[in-house]
Amino acid sequence: VRIRGIPHRSVWLEHPGGPVCVIDQTLLPHRVEVRRLRQLDDVLRAILEMQVRGAPLIGVVAAFGMVLAAREDPSTPGLETAAQQLRSTRPTAVNLEWAVSGLLHSALDWAPDERAFRLETEAQRMADADVESNRAIGRHGLELLRTLSLQRGGAPVRVLTHCNAGWLATVDWGTATAPLYLAHQEGVPVHVWVSETRPRNQGAALTTWELGEEGISHTLLADNAAGYLLQQGWVDLCFVGADRITRQGDVANKIGTYLKALAAADAGVPFYVAAPTSTLDRRLSAGAEVPIERRSPDEVRWVSGVTREGHVESIRISPPSTPALNPAFDVTPARLITGLITEEGIVPVAQDS
Amino acid sequence: VRIRGIPHRSVWLEHPGGPVCVIDQTLLPHRVEVRRLRQLDDVLRAILEMQVRGAPLIGVVAAFGMVLAAREDPSTPGLETAAQQLRSTRPTAVNLEWAVSGLLHSALDWAPDERAFRLETEAQRMADADVESNRAIGRHGLELLRTLSLQRGGAPVRVLTHCNAGWLATVDWGTATAPLYLAHQEGVPVHVWVSETRPRNQGAALTTWELGEEGISHTLLADNAAGYLLQQGWVDLCFVGADRITRQGDVANKIGTYLKALAAADAGVPFYVAAPTSTLDRRLSAGAEVPIERRSPDEVRWVSGVTREGHVESIRISPPSTPALNPAFDVTPARLITGLITEEGIVPVAQDS
Numbered sequence: 001v002r003i004r005g006i007p008h009r010s011v012w013l014e015h016p017g018g019p020v021c022v023i024d025q026t027l028l029p030h031r032v033e034v035r036r037l038r039q040l041d042d043v044l045r046a047i048l049e050m051q052v053r054g055a056p057l058i059g060v061v062a063a064f065g066m067v068l069a070a071r072e073d074p075s076t077p078g079l080e081t082a083a084q085q086l087r088s089t090r091p092t093a094v095n096l097e098w099a100v101s102g103l104l105h106s107a108l109d110w111a112p113d114e115r116a117f118r119l120e121t122e123a124q125r126m127a128d129a130d131v132e133s134n135r136a137i138g139r140h141g142l143e144l145l146r147t148l149s150l151q152r153g154g155a156p157v158r159v160l161t162h163c164n165a166g167w168l169a170t171v172d173w174g175t176a177t178a179p180l181y182l183a184h185q186e187g188v189p190v191h192v193w194v195s196e197t198r199p200r201n202q203g204a205a206l207t208t209w210e211l212g213e214e215g216i217s218h219t220l221l222a223d224n225a226a227g228y229l230l231q232q233g234w235v236d237l238c239f240v241g242a243d244r245i246t247r248q249g250d251v252a253n254k255i256g257t258y259l260k261a262l263a264a265a266d267a268g269v270p271f272y273v274a275a276p277t278s279t280l281d282r283r284l285s286a287g288a289e290v291p292i293e294r295r296s297p298d299e300v301r302w303v304s305g306v307t308r309e310g311h312v313e314s315i316r317i318s319p320p321s322t323p324a325l326n327p328a329f330d331v332t333p334a335r336l337i338t339g340l341i342t343e344e345g346i347v348p349v350a351q352d353s
Numbered sequence: 354v355r356i357r358g359i360p361h362r363s364v365w366l367e368h369p370g371g372p373v374c375v376i377d378q379t380l381l382p383h384r385v386e387v388r389r390l391r392q393l394d395d396v397l398r399a400i401l402e403m404q405v406r407g408a409p410l411i412g413v414v415a416a417f418g419m420v421l422a423a424r425e426d427p428s429t430p431g432l433e434t435a436a437q438q439l440r441s442t443r444p445t446a447v448n449l450e451w452a453v454s455g456l457l458h459s460a461l462d463w464a465p466d467e468r469a470f471r472l473e474t475e476a477q478r479m480a481d482a483d484v485e486s487n488r489a490i491g492r493h494g495l496e497l498l499r500t501l502s503l504q505r506g507g508a509p510v511r512v513l514t515h516c517n518a519g520w521l522a523t524v525d526w527g528t529a530t531a532p533l534y535l536a537h538q539e540g541v542p543v544h545v546w547v548s549e550t551r552p553r554n555q556g557a558a559l560t561t562w563e564l565g566e567e568g569i570s571h572t573l574l575a576d577n578a579a580g581y582l583l584q585q586g587w588v589d590l591c592f593v594g595a596d597r598i599t600r601q602g603d604v605a606n607k608i609g610t611y612l613k614a615l616a617a618a619d620a621g622v623p624f625y626v627a628a629p630t631s632t633l634d635r636r637l638s639a640g641a642e643v644p645i646e647r648r649s650p651d652e653v654r655w656v657s658g659v660t661r662e663g664h665v666e667s668i669r670i671s672p673p674s675t676p677a678l679n680p681a682f683d684v685t686p687a688r689l690i691t692g693l694i695t696e697e698g699i700v701p702v703a704q705d706s
Contacts, residue, residue: 029671196653196671198549198577201670201671204671204675205671208672208675212675218676220650220653220671220676221653221677221678222552222576222679223577223609224550224551224576224683225608225609225680226612227609227612228608228611229678231683231684254577255577255581256578256580258581258584259579259613262612262615262616263611263615266615292581300557300573300575303668303670304668304670305656306668306669307668308667313660313666313668314660314661314668315660315667316659316660316661317554317656317657318382318554318558318561318573319565322557322571323572325572325573325574325582326575326578327581330577
């Protein structure tokens with residue numbers, strides 16, 4: 001999608017053999033700054049500090065991390081250590097694990113002096129595949145929006161989303177947002193309810209910014225307000241992303257997804273999860289098996305934003321010594337999910353929806 | 354309850370005939386500042402800007418507002434105008450409406466030159482009655498905690514609460530917190546999960562502070578995390594307050610209460626509403642009839658807190674022009690509520706709980 005009208009990806013190589021470029025998402029929407037990642041350590045830090053985040057994007061950035069690692073030390077022990085470091089950055093999203101393990105497996109078949117170059121080709125291919133996959137998700141989701149738009153006599157289809165399963169969470173298009181971007185391009189009117197997504201406010205900071213840059217109508221809400229909107233009948237459809245999906249269709253996604261799914265079910269509003277099939281983890285049956293990342297309590301106690309004077313600043317909203325718990329994901333049981341929108345099509349999940 | 358060990362109420366007269374004193378809750382927990390309200394306009398501003406908030410407290414502060422109005426102009430048209438101004442500050446909590454209309458009705462029976470003095474006596478009586486009512490709520494709620502504590506073999510009873518239905522939302526004790534304060538005094542161990550309560554963070558700023566001053570074990574969470582905790586089996590009981598309760602038992606309370614009630618029902622965890630019987634509005638049957646206040650979108654876009662240097666500061670978390678919607682309350686249907694804890698006892702609500 002676009003920044004000030006110019007098409008961008010969220011991760012790219014500056015030039016073949018060059019640094020990996022990403023947009024520092026911790027500064028959005030207040031500043032657009034590109035970070036050049038030149039070595040494995042830069043990639044590890046970018047993922048840990050959430051300069052890049054979103055399951056598909058961290059998968060691709062980690063793949064580029066393997067490229068940078070191979071440029072520094074293409075030996076088998078070197079790559080094995082790098083893969084281990086990358087895998088341990090964030091435990092919940094399965095894409096990162098797949099990407100790194102897949103590349104390591106391939107690299108071991110190649111001569112060490114070919115590894116950096118061939119990994120670069122592979123990582124680039126994964127980035128391109130993510131874009132194509134999201135575009136396909138968009139095509140399938142667009143059909144849902146088209147149908148609802150006809151039912152609503154051409155009035156905007158009102159879509160609730162959570163967190164950022166957008167362009168910034170992927171290489172391009174996003175997962176939950178891909179149908180919205182395509183709808184906008186093809187003249188199907190949509191309005192997006194954006195829940196702010198505490199504690200890190202990816203909805204308030206990233207999804208609003210993306211939608212604004214593309215000119216898509218949207219309204220920000222506190223996470224707490226989602227149930228009220230659904231009760232009022234102001235939501236036609238929910239679209240969220242996923243970090244890991246189990247065999248029985250339970251979905252790990254950003255903390256708070258489960259509460260929205262409960263409210264959608266209570267209101268009889270369809271709840272769709274948009275995710276590439278690579279998010280499916282066939283090793284797991286039930287959602288309780290998904291490892292849930294716990295992040296720093298300071299993400300709950302402190303909030304980042306911009307002051308009236310334009311300085312990016314953090315403020316504490318609680319007493320200084322208040323203990324806080326910060327689980328980063330929750331699991332929405334399959335019974336609350338209408339369907340999965342994948343690149344291969346829409347798969348129904350809940351039996352009775 | 355106490356501030357640095359010293360017992361305090363949240364509203365009091367400095368001396369008979371003197372100004373009305375309140376703690377400016379917009380500065381908590383960062384600074385404890387007392388505001389002296391000397392005329393009706395000060396009271397209107399304190400309620401509108403939420404220096405005081407919480408259904409029972411704004412009822413009592415509005416009652417003192419009638420006292421200040423009568424000192425300025427005790428004529429019948431003067432008091433009628435004052436009552437109208439007070440009633441229109443905040444529409445959802447019914448206590449404010451009762452308090453103001455009740456005092457106006459009484460005052461009209463008195464000679465104008467007696468009104469200020471007699472209203473002061475009445476307002477003081479309402480403040481004292483609030484304290485007694487909350488203590489009684491505490492006694493009834495304590496029995497629930499005692500029973501659970503025995504069932505848990507003396508392990509702390511884990512209570513989830515939302516917003517601040519605490520000491521600061523009332524004159525003293527709080528509604529949802531009264532059982533917790535009594536339990537603490539009587540040696541029944543409790544642990545409180547405090548949801549931060551965006552957009553105004555009354556949980557993060559006020560409930561944590563109150564509980565900390567009383568030495569009660571607690572943990573702060575993002576609102577989004579409540580469902581996860583309930584799913585994990587880490588919550589034994591939910592206690593929330595109420596702004597208005599309808600005849601059929603639907604409860605209007607701080608936005609986000611409904612989402613917590615859905616998750617509690619899904620996990621089979623009892624969900625109690627603690628409120629004085631004055632919160633019941635017998636004129637209304639269904640929750641859909643409760644007027645829901647909409648506040649400024651800036652409360653969603655901007656967050657207040659304290660910087661590392663100790664300055665109270667506001668920061669913007671979204672792009673500057675992002676539209677935002679800010680409903681301040683939602684309605685939890687009776688079917689999700691286990692019971693009401695009132696000063697008169699515990700009233701079961703949901704049929705099948």
